[in-house]
Amino acid sequence: MRVVEMPACSRCIILAGREYSVSTGFLRHPRCDCTMEPVTKRRRGYVLDAQDMFEQMNPAQRRKVFGEAGQRAIEDGANIYSVVNARKAMHQVEMFGRQVQVTYTGTGSKRQKRPPRLMPEEIYKQAESREHAIRLLYKNGYLR
Template sequence: MATTLRSARRNYRLSALIARRAVREARKVRGKGSTAVAGVVVAHQIAQAQTSQTAVAEMLAEQEIDSIADALLNLSSFTTDLPSIDRMIQAVDTDFEFDRMVESIVQDAARAAESVAVAVRPDIYHVRYVNPPCCARCAILAGRVYRWSSGFQRHPGCDCSLVPTTVASSYAQSPDQLVADGLVRGLSKADMKALADGADLNRVVNIRSRKAGLLDAGQALTRGGRPTPAGIYRVASDREQALALLQQYGYILP
């Protein structure tokens, strides 16, 4: 398994820190209403978008991959509008649900910005990077290479991230090595015995988690009447059209 990128670890820690800080600050102003909460959320979404844009450049540089972006991100475009935040707040009942809602939409901004930061760079793809210890569902997808426009499935609470790279890059994670190193949670004794006896990890995991909650990333294809980056990737026939739409809807600067 390739050595973990220092910049990838740093980005993961910083992104998680921003999300936790957003939750903490949102709790403080919750009693003041949706506008106050939205102010906190938006500020942290912009911070996430800036972090993601910087992180993509740093991860490529660490791999000694020379790639110049065709456009810069419009950081404010990755924020959620007040009516949407108000609807989300009204839909939650408990403090736990409120915290998860804030953390989720702040983290979504980071992922969306990272996907766009990859899309604006020609011939750059991304690899699924799991942050071990991880669940078995994510372990079997570790190291998978995705096209610039492809999202990946994630379950609630999934903290997998994307590492920008080229198709020729050797950067990857090995699912089997993750298991061997004891970094995969949720495998039973029977599962481990089957693997030791030579069973295929994908089959062991999939047979018992066929409906385990993995969902398409970027489930929201529109937000506030505007297509999300995931929605744009869904309809774009090629990278050129995607870039045109990303610019049209304000995600990247002209």
């Protein structure tokens, strides 16, 4: 099982508690402190997942790891995995008469046939209120 030690990056946090076979490890990035720990029946079920780790972080740590907009989105109920994975493939496109940050991750299309979804940063720039931000998070697939 992947054990994540804080401080950690957002990618490591969403992989916390993931189980790997005995002969399979996981790739680490530079300065990664994640380790592997054997899983026993007694240990199974006592794993910190990404949301648990997020809840244990203070606001400054959350902002550093997830960014200000990512932190706000997660605190507003967005799926932590959607927020982090959206950053895997950010693009700048012309939309609404200006350049905006979007992602195709999570749209179900790797060939960019479906419309992109706005990044949390763009959602909070455009939102006129918290309620409007929640509607945009829902419309762009961060909330279910």
